[in-house]
Amino acid sequence: MVTALLGKKLGMTRMYDPQGTITPVTVIQAGPCTVLQVKTVQTDGYHALQLGFGTVKSSRQKQPQIGHARKAKSPPKAFVREVRLGAAAEQEVGNTLTVEVFDEIPYLDVIATSKGRGFAGVVKRHGFKGQPASHGVERKHRSPGSIGVDSGSTGRSIKKGKRMAGHMGCVRCTSRNHQVVAIDKENHLIMVKGSVPGPRNGYVVLARAKTKG
Amino acid sequence: MTTKALDQVVANQLKKTVPSFRVGDTVDVHVKIVEGERERVQVFNGTVIARKGRGINESFTVRRIVNNEGVERVFPIHSPNVVDIEVKRSGFTRRSKLYFLRDRVGKATRLREKWVGKAKKTDTSQ
Numbered sequence: 001m002v003t004a005l006l007g008k009k010l011g012m013t014r015m016y017d018p019q020g021t022i023t024p025v026t027v028i029q030a031g032p033c034t035v036l037q038v039k040t041v042q043t044d045g046y047h048a049l050q051l052g053f054g055t056v057k058s059s060r061q062k063q064p065q066i067g068h069a070r071k072a073k074s075p076p077k078a079f080v081r082e083v084r085l086g087a088a089a090e091q092e093v094g095n096t097l098t099v100e101v102f103d104e105i106p107y108l109d110v111i112a113t114s115k116g117r118g119f120a121g122v123v124k125r126h127g128f129k130g131q132p133a134s135h136g137v138e139r140k141h142r143s144p145g146s147i148g149v150d151s152g153s154t155g156r157s158i159k160k161g162k163r164m165a166g167h168m169g170c171v172r173c174t175s176r177n178h179q180v181v182a183i184d185k186e187n188h189l190i191m192v193k194g195s196v197p198g199p200r201n202g203y204v205v206l207a208r209a210k211t212k213g
Numbered sequence: 214m215t216t217k218a219l220d221q222v223v224a225n226q227l228k229k230t231v232p233s234f235r236v237g238d239t240v241d242v243h244v245k246i247v248e249g250e251r252e253r254v255q256v257f258n259g260t261v262i263a264r265k266g267r268g269i270n271e272s273f274t275v276r277r278i279v280n281n282e283g284v285e286r287v288f289p290i291h292s293p294n295v296v297d298i299e300v301k302r303s304g305f306t307r308r309s310k311l312y313f314l315r316d317r318v319g320k321a322t323r324l325r326e327k328w329v330g331k332a333k334k335t336d337t338s339q
């Protein structure tokens with residue numbers, strides 16, 4: 001059973017249940033995905049499926065991609081990812097997977113590239129509290145404060161891994177255990193509870209939740 | 214494009230007909246309330262001082278004075294718990310948010326009534 005799919009985050013909205021309770025949901029276009037390659041223990045040492053999703057403008061298509069996708073009788077895909085499987089998949093190259101794979105699945109993990117924040121300070125990046133607004137603090141309200149001690153003979157080094165300012169975001173990020181609120185098979189949409197990483201129109205990988213459901 | 218898709222997703226959750234009302238109107242809001250097993254409808258009467266959001270996120274704020282204390286409630290327009298909105302009076306107002314009413318007490322909170330005539334019937338502010 002394949003319980004993963006590629007998709008695109010469309011944005012957030014809300015849904016009412018009959019009692020009037022509001023659920024915040026993220027709308028994700030999930031599939032249809034084409035199976036571009038089937039990996040097995042015999043050939044690759046592990047079981048996996050390579051899935052493709054989304055279209056590429058004809059002027060942007062590269063020959064290697066065209067050739068690879070041709071085996072699946074498909075145009076090249078914009079977003080290609082591998083999905084690991086526990087056992088051999090009953091799937092062939094060229095098969096199409098739709099949102100129906102999530103029919104019986106109550107919770108999903110969503111993997112995506114988080115929004116880039118650029119060079120961020122310690123308050124935003126690590127949740128430091130910064131310094132007080134007053135009581136003599138000048139021009140240092142969001143600074144990290146002390147980053148180490150001068151211990152004389154043992155040296156005055158800064159510990160490795162000391163949290164400091166630096167590049168933040170734009171990394172692969174997994175958001176776990178999103179409740180599946182609704183599935184729209186006609187339009188290949190899935191609605192999951194809560195916010196997921198990445199910008200609107202960003203590509204995401206959806207998979208059955210590892211720890212729940 | 215994305216917005217269009219999102220609107221489509223919630224299209225079936227929107228109410229087919231939303232009563233026409235504007236900021237400044239005095240309204241009766243019929244709210245469904247669940248008490249244990251029983252379900253009943255409560256009426257909240259007051260002045261609409263704000264209307265914000267769009268689509269399924271649209272909500273409005275109703276202000277009234279209870280026991281000399283200002284009370285404001287925010288209702289999501291498309292919530293199934295908001296059963297009905299009845300316009301009792303239409304007030305004349307030149308702004309979209311009547312937050313200045315919070316600083317006023319007594320007679321000063323009254324709004325000039327809108328002239329209700331033929332123009333009202335063709336009013337399609339929705």
